Amino acid sequence: DTEVTQTPKHLVMGMTNKKSLKCEQHMGHRAMYWYKQKAKKPPELMFVYSYEKLSINESVPSRFSPECPNSSLLNLHLHALQPEDSALYLCASSQDFGGGPGDTQYFGPGTRLTVL
Amino acid sequence: AQSVTQLDSQVPVFEEAPVELRCNYSSSVSVYLFWYVQYPNQGLQLLLKYLSGSTLVESINGFEAEFNKSQTSFHLRKPSVHISDTAEYFCAVTFSGSARQLTFGSGTQLTVLP
Numbered sequence: 001d002t003e004v005t006q007t008p009k010h011l012v013m014g015m016t017n018k019k020s021l022k023c024e025q026h027m028g029h030r031a032m033y034w035y036k037q038k039a040k041k042p043p044e045l046m047f048v049y050s051y052e053k054l055s056i057n058e059s060v061p062s063r064f065s066p067e068c069p070n071s072s073l074l075n076l077h078l079h080a081l082q083p084e085d086s087a088l089y090l091c092a093s094s095q096d097f098g099g100g101p102g103d104t105q106y107f108g109p110g111t112r113l114t115v116l
Numbered sequence: 117a118q119s120v121t122q123l124d125s126q127v128p129v130f131e132e133a134p135v136e137l138r139c140n141y142s143s144s145v146s147v148y149l150f151w152y153v154q155y156p157n158q159g160l161q162l163l164l165k166y167l168s169g170s171t172l173v174e175s176i177n178g179f180e181a182e183f184n185k186s187q188t189s190f191h192l193r194k195p196s197v198h199i200s201d202t203a204e205y206f207c208a209v210t211f212s213g214s215a216r217q218l219t220f221g222s223g224t225q226l227t228v229l230p
Contacts, residue, residue, distance in 0.1 A: 004159075006159075040223070040225075041222075041223070042202075042206055042220035042221065042222060042223055043160070043220060045217055045218070048217070056230040081129070083198060088159075090159055090160065092160075097218070099210070099212050099216045100212075101148060101167040101168065103148070103210055103216060103218075104148075104162070104165055104167075105150075105162075105218055106162060107152070107159045107160040107161070107162075108159050110158070110159040111157055112157075113171070
């Protein structure tokens with residue numbers, strides 16, 4: 001089983017709202033990722049968690065706040081977003097994040113976010 | 117510098133024809149290679165991967181890719197495409213060493229015509 005689940009599938013929010021995206025995997029993977037994908041573009045890495053610790057933050061604005069409550073769950077808290085933040089947000093997980101074959105990433109279906 | 121190049125942004129092809137989607141990478145270190153497929157309004161699905169061993173890797177739906185170290189390529193091929201293969205295809209690479217992130221190519225939109 002290589003399933004990563006994400007909720008919600010779609011989200012519409014105003015610029016003053018606070019919302020959260022959720023990601024879950026039950027493959028025993030120890031690394032989890034958040035990506036942002038604009039239309040017709042490849043995904044852009046935002047954050048990497050390895051063993052529940054933030055390993056990489058790709059200079060993401062503070063209006064995006066990641067959280068890893070346990071090894072199976074990853075959240076992305078959103079606050080005061082801008083219309084240009086509208087995109088598909090993808091979660092991924094991998095067995096490891098060590099520069100080896102265990103880094104193979106499996107993606108979830110994504111959350112389509114629209115900021116009004 | 118380490119990079120991934122997908123030379124063709126769009127590839128239209130008729131149903132039942134063969135197709136090749138090209139991927140080249142630039143690296144001075146060893147690599148792991150992946151092809152992901154993204155159907156409209158969906159996430160990325162891992163199509164196939166090369167980690168080690170046989171340089172020819174196959175997917176369950178008839179795609180195959182061959183790792184060519186001398187040409188630094190990992191082209192994706194299918195001998196006969198179906199309408200349902202219409203999707204965006206991303207080549208991706210991880211480079212051994214400190215930069216462990218997945219580096220994506222710009223993507224190739226495969227459109228299968230009836």
